[in-house]
Amino acid sequence: MTRANEAWESLMRAYAVLMKQFNAEDVWGDLTMREYDVLYTLSKCDGPLRMSELNRHVLLSQPALSRMVDRLVDRGLVERCPDPGDRRGVRLSLTPEGRKVQQEIGRPHARSVTRALNVLTPEELEQLAVITAKLAGNEEK
Amino acid sequence: MTRANEAWESLMRAYAVLMKQFNAEDVWGDLTMREYDVLYTLSKCDGPLRMSELNRHVLLSQPALSRMVDRLVDRGLVERCPDPGDRRGVRLSLTPEGRKVQQEIGRPHARSVTRALNVLTPEELEQLAVITAKLAGNEEK
């Protein structure tokens, strides 16, 4: 078992533990964490986002994401517009209501995250951010 | 946005990117990654494991795990035994076939993991392991 494998296992375990912890908190209203993740991603990259781009950030298959967006559109949280430059494509953005919902959930959730990660020193937080950014940047060959 | 939130977001992103990468590799036979995760967890903690204990390590609801174990038992990969000390409980272990399948998938997957994490220096790998272990240990409250 290499160091790399130990590190990855430890990362997966931390992810599972923290996700369960966050999921158990009573801050999600009538959204799932996955739905919130979509709203959050849209809120960050504040230009309209392509479906395929969004799909890169979210751990969901393309069809599952397509249907989740359907539902979010039906609920008035997300808007689907045709992409002027590519008529196959779609541009997604939050509606004002969607932005509001994202923020209302985001605030208490962000506090939970801060609390959970406070077991780390500032140096460790910094290291974690640097290391995971490096990992995420490693698009496959 | 605090450092903690940035670090968590970065971790989530790295997790999503790497999971997609691993999932796309052709090493899983007729198992899903989640099923493999269960086999792997059982292979590590090699005493029989309680359902509830297994559930702590796996990112699945308790009913979903219960049914996944059903399927793995049906396929002859996992064994369910009554717990002598607690007649509500169940003790889970790999069958020889289950262990074999886990190893055959585990070998190439471990290589993928090593390859993916090779972008990190040995120091970074060490730091990542330490930091995520600390996070996973932070049981709520």
Added chain:
DNA sequence: TTAAGGTAGATGCAAACGCATAGAACTTGA
């Protein structure tokens, strides 16, 4: 111009999921 190949997103369908809850077995305190 157009045929061949690739990419974006949607849809049919069976399998798997989560929530709520059931049932059985432990634990605790009166």
Added chain:
DNA sequence: TCAAGTTCTATGCGTTTGCATCTACCTTAA
């Protein structure tokens, strides 16, 4: 000792997921 509360796993049920595939559109090259 026994009622009330908790914990462990399983099951009913509606929703969501992934795989395979489809259609529409873009790109390339002859």
